[in-house]
Amino acid sequence: MEQYIDIDPIVTKYLREETLSPEEQAALDAWISQGEGRSRMLEDLRNDPTSIKEKLLQMEQMANNRIWDSIVSRVQQDGYWKDEPAVPTLPANAPAARNFGWRYLMAASVLLLIAAGAYWALNRTPAAAPAVTAQQTPAADVAPGGNRATLTLADGRKINLDSSVNGLLASQGNTRVTKLSDGQLAYNKTSEEKPQSPAFNVLSTPRAGQFSLALPDGSRVWLNNASSLRYPVAFTGATREVELSGEAYFEVAKDANHPFFVHTTGGPAGPATIEVLGTSFNIMAYNDESAERATLIDGSIRYIHGHNSALLKPEEQSVLDATGNLKTLSNVNVAEITAWKNGYFHFDHASLETTMRQIARWYDISVEYKGAIPPQQFVGKIQRNMPLSSLLKGLTGEHIHFTVEGRTVLVQP
Incomplete structure (x- = not known):
């Protein structure tokens, strides 16, 4: 690596x-x-x-x-x-x-x-490290994504987290849901009384959105754009289980007596399950990607799809393609895979199509290809907080050009 x-x-x-x-x-x-x-x-x-x-x-x-x-x-x-x-x-x-x-x-x-x-x-005079917040965007340009999400409570109420103030958002049984000053959601129990029936919340991010939360067990989740996570208000059974569509980075609190499971619902090959004890890992399960990928940062996870499974070690990645074929890659570029969580695009010989899918989700745009474009590879680390025109200027080369028409990007030689 x-x-x-x-x-x-x-x-x-x-x-x-x-x-x-x-x-x-x-x-x-x-x-x-x-x-x-x-x-x-x-x-x-x-x-x-x-x-x-x-x-x-x-x-x-x-x-x-x-x-x-x-x-x-x-x-x-x-x-x-x-x-x-x-x-x-x-x-x-x-x-x-x-x-x-x-x-x-x-x-x-x-x-x-x-x-x-x-x-x-x-x-030049030293400046602060790059901020995660978006830079000022000209009116005619397309702004990048930011901390945007919707929280759906167990009773069906929806809370727009973009505009909600910090502090208590809702009480559900013996659990309080709070929006912290850093924008993260937190779940805190007010008593040890067990709920009479399971209650679930759903955190959903739009295209051009992202959000993070602390689950009731202390595990942390960073949710990428166009993603959703369904989870219980309180973990009360023998296992801790959540459902993911899209992409998320997990830091799971260790609890050997209560295994943690992530069930993916949006991958190209159908549902899959990741079994966890206590670890950090990234899951990408978008239905417009060619494969679902689970990448282990540290600890241990088991990726399960039907009768097939793969036990991953750190810096390994399971790849499940649309046909259901499961394979494991070793020595993957963890920095590239998790860069989105830290406010960057990180391309390591990424194809044009892969690059533009990431950009389209983050800027909430559509992409159209015109003409015979030679195969492209992109390499580099770019902030995700810049206007679209600045990003595309960096990608423009001798054999590829971009034109922005409203919220559509035309890609041509």
Whole structure:
């Protein structure tokens, strides 16, 4: 698995021509081997006659430990993008990434992010880390999504969480539902009295919406756009069970005596079940995707579909396609899969169709394709809080262009 967090300082140290420790050299060698053209790209940058090396030498004086954080702040402060596309697009059979050049703010590797962002990171006044809230959007542009959701109570009442004030929202039996100052929902018992009959709530996010909640057992759930989660107001039986349609990230409270189950209802191959003891994982079960995917961050889960099942270890992913075929992938890019929860799109050689499906859900737009568009791959990490036009500017390349007509994006060569 690529070391997105630890490789930044190692690459920078290498470009400064400092001696690497055996562990650092091994990490760098592994990173180079995982991406076509990275070795040549490193040498091109190391031998570049411009002042990149001088700029990188100054990195050691920066307050932030993460170069990436500083670069993102500069990109945001300077209006998201500079003169070049932020995320290069390439046909599938394109030559090595070294042809892109370091001038891109975002490119085919963390290395180019460091090299291009160094100028802004070093020559501007430090700014705060990127905010999750949306940036100001011109009237003619399309704004990004945000914290939007509807809570359906057990009696059928609906609460619009976009406009509701913080504090107590409802009392259901011996449980109080509260909206916290950070926008999260919380469920708190007022007594140990067991409810006479199970009561369920449903949290639903629209396209261009997301929300998080703390379940009655203390488990936390982040719900992505166009998703819904059905769950009991109080867990009272031998198991803890919820139903999911769409995508969510779970941090399940450990309770070996009460296993946790997630039943998916929206995947392309029909219902499936994830059995959990105590762990963190991501589930994507949209019906417009080609497969349902469960990705384990830590702990252990068992993915079950019909008579087939897969026991996952950390950094493994179960993939259930539309025909019911179940397989397990190892060493998956966890940073890419969970980036949405932290306010980013993260593309790691993502296809055009995969990329545009994510964008369409987050901006609540439709996408139309016109003409013969060469196969594209997108690589990079982009904030989800920018207007649509800024995002599309970063995706535009020699072989692909975007036109926005109302809430429809036309994609053409």
